Amino acid sequence: MTSPLRIVIVGGGSAGWMCAAALARVLHPARYNITLIESDEIGTVGVGEATLPHIKTFNDLLGIDEAQFMRDTQATFKLGIEFRNWGRTGDRYIHPFGVFGEPWGGVDFQHHWVRAKQAGHELAPFQEYSYAIAACRRNAFEFPNTDTKSIRSTYAYAYHFDAGLYASFLRSWATQRGVRRIEGQVANIGQHAQSGDIETLTLKSGEKIAGDLFVDCTGFRSLLLGTTLKVQWEDWNQWLPCDRALAVPCDRAGEFTPYTRSTSQTGGWIWRIPLQHRTGNGYVFSSRFLSEDLARERLLGALDGAARAEPKLLKFSAGRRVRTWKNNCIAVGLASGFLEPLESTSIFLIQAAVIDLLRLMPTPESAGRIDPRLVAEFNRLSDIQYERVRDFLILHYRANHHEGVPLWDHVRTMPIPDSLAHKISLFESRGHVPFYKDGLFSRDSWLSVLFGQGLMPRHYDALANAVPIDDLDARLRELHARIASNADAMSSHSEFIAHYCGETSSR
Ligand code: FAD
Structure with missing residues (x-):
């Protein structure tokens, strides 16, 4: 019988424990052994409190009880991010976890709104056609309605939580399900002389741990992928100068x-x-x-x-490792790259990497000779995620009017990636924005920032003309009123949490 594949995760921050928990949930214990090494002496980065709605799917995959999780991590609900003074001083807009309007006639909502505006109709601001934003403006929260015809179903939610408590929560979850935890500091890494594959880790205590597959979750140190396997760092500081x-x-x-x-x-x-x-x-x-x-x-x-x-x-520095999987080592979390927390993307990138790793997980039979197609596919997916996040973050800096303020002058006039320049000009010319079926930051996210920071399309999609203009006017009014009246009836965020999580929230 084939021996189980020995997976060794180094690092016990959010990345290490999210990875350990998901692997323990999905992989058969007779075929995979999971060990996690973490160092109390080094500790974790200790930040990372805001998330994106995908985290709920992750917690659901683990079968976590939501109210218990919220009590244990002191979590609150999150329906979006408010950006103040980004385009101009005094501006306020929200990037909501939900859609704008309704796609009448199969045409995205922004085209209808732009058409009505250009026709001189009296309109509410674009932001007021999002249910999630209406809830945010009222400090209200309720779970989304499961009836997809309801306006109350047009949003999703994430959490704010205490990062340290989340890692502890996942640690006890994972160790109860068979993950072996070792406290200690990796001092030496043994590699195969020819292939360069990592074979053993030696701790400061002298203990040796052998493995077949290693997951580098050592944070900014990137001890395995960066220091040992020498995968280069690609710096994106020219676009994202915060460090x-x-x-x-x-x-x-x-x-x-x-x-x-x-x-x-x-x-x-x-x-x-x-x-x-x-x-x-x-x-x-x-x-x-x-x-x-x-x-x-x-x-x-x-x-x-x-x-x-x-x-x-x-x-820190903005950027990423040019490959996130090399030989028998995959980097997850800060060990693979970092983009500033402007849109709360790091925990999402951890989740995406963990899910892709599970999808492409080598079998125990392939120990010592991992299929290179799995590695190439993992790296391809990782590139897509990082580049999408990068462009979206740069947009926030680029679209500013803070003339005379050195940082903001610099980011407004710097050369930007071609992929982003294309997205901005397509929006300005015709109101179209990227739509991805999977992954991060699709249509409504782009719309929130583009409109929110003062950009406006010159033309709209001609297909919008199929809706008679008087009908459009009536529909816009009705939608606006429906959003407002439903949002007015919601519970307050604090009351909802107090009720859902019980007495711990009122302490
Ligand atoms: P770490 O938390 O640094 O963990 C590294 C682990 O490796 C530790 O357990 C350490 O002990 C261990 N280790 C290191 N070297 C060794 C060794 N030699 N031997 C044994 N163990 C070792 N993300 C979001 O999604 N939302 C946010 O709002 C957000 N805000 C952020 C704000 C800032 C300022 C920063 C810097 C990051 C933020 N992030 C955010 C990112 C988020 O904090 C990280 O993605 C997340 O915490 C995961 O970190 P990690 O597990 O990769 O690294």
Whole structure:
């Protein structure tokens, strides 16, 4: 009988434990052994509190009880991200986890809206045709309706949670299901002399761990893929110049929003993430344009409750490893790359990598000779994810009107990737935006930022003309009223959580 494939995960942050939990859930224990090594001495990055709706699918895959998970991680609901002062000072728009309008006549909603606007009709702003945004504006939350004809079914939700508590939650989940956990620091890595495959890890204690497949979840260190297998780093700093963050939790105060807030600043932007027990805050900035001292001062001045600690400095660079799978090693999480947390994408990228790894998992029979087609496909999928996120993040910087502010002048005038230039000009010319059936940031996400930061199409899709203009006017009015009246009837976010999670939320 073939021996089980020995999978060794190095790192016990969100990446390591998400990977261990999913593998333990799906792979047969008689065919796969899963070990995770983590170092208490090194610790984890300790941030990463805002997520995207895909995380619910991940938790559902594990069979996690949602209310229990929310209690244990002090989670709140998230319906989108509010961007303040991004296009111009005073602007406020929301990137919602939901759609805009309805696709009448098979034509995307934005074309109808632009047509009516160009015809001189009195219209509500584009943002007011999203149900998720209407809920955010009221600090309201309810689960989406399962009746797909209802306007209340047109959104999804994610969570804000305490990153440390989420990793502990997954750790106990995974270890109860057969994942072997070893506490220790990997000090030496043994490779096969010819192939370069990783064979053994030696801990500081002298203990040796052998494996067939290694998952590098060592965070920014990228100990296996980067340091040992020497996979190059591709720097994207020319497009995303922020390279520092100061993070600080504060007492819960101010609005209990069902959304993350991102407020643009002279040298970057400040995040605000409401949890049940505290609020997470951070200033992401570019060290070329702002000093650490000024960033600290601005961050502490922006808190809406008393700081609970000294701000913690994190240094990073935007980019990724040119390959995320090489030989018998796959990097997941920060070990594979990092793009600033502007759209809460890192945990999603972990999830996507873990799911792709499961789909392409080598069999125990193939130990020592992994099919290169699996590796190539994994790397292809990873490239798509990273590049889509990159373009979407750059758009936020590019479309700004903060003339005379050095960081913002730089990002408004810098050369951008051709793929992004094409997307912006297609929108400006005809109102079309990318639509992907899978993955991240499709039509409505692009629309929220493009309209939200003041871009406007010159023309709309001619197919929209098939709807008589008077009908269109009536439909727009009815839709706007239906969104508002339904959203008015929702529960408040804080009441919903108090009821759903029980007494722990009111502490
Ligand atoms: P880490 O948490 O750094 O874990 C690395 C692990 O490797 C640790 O357990 C460490 O002990 C172990 N390790 C390292 N070296 C060794 C060794 N030699 N031997 C043994 N063990 C070792 N993501 C989001 O999705 N949403 C957000 O809102 C968000 N905000 C962020 C804000 C900032 C400022 C930053 C920097 C990141 C943010 N992220 C966010 C990203 C998110 O924090 C990470 O993607 C996530 O925490 C996963 O990290 P990780 O597990 O890859 O690395």
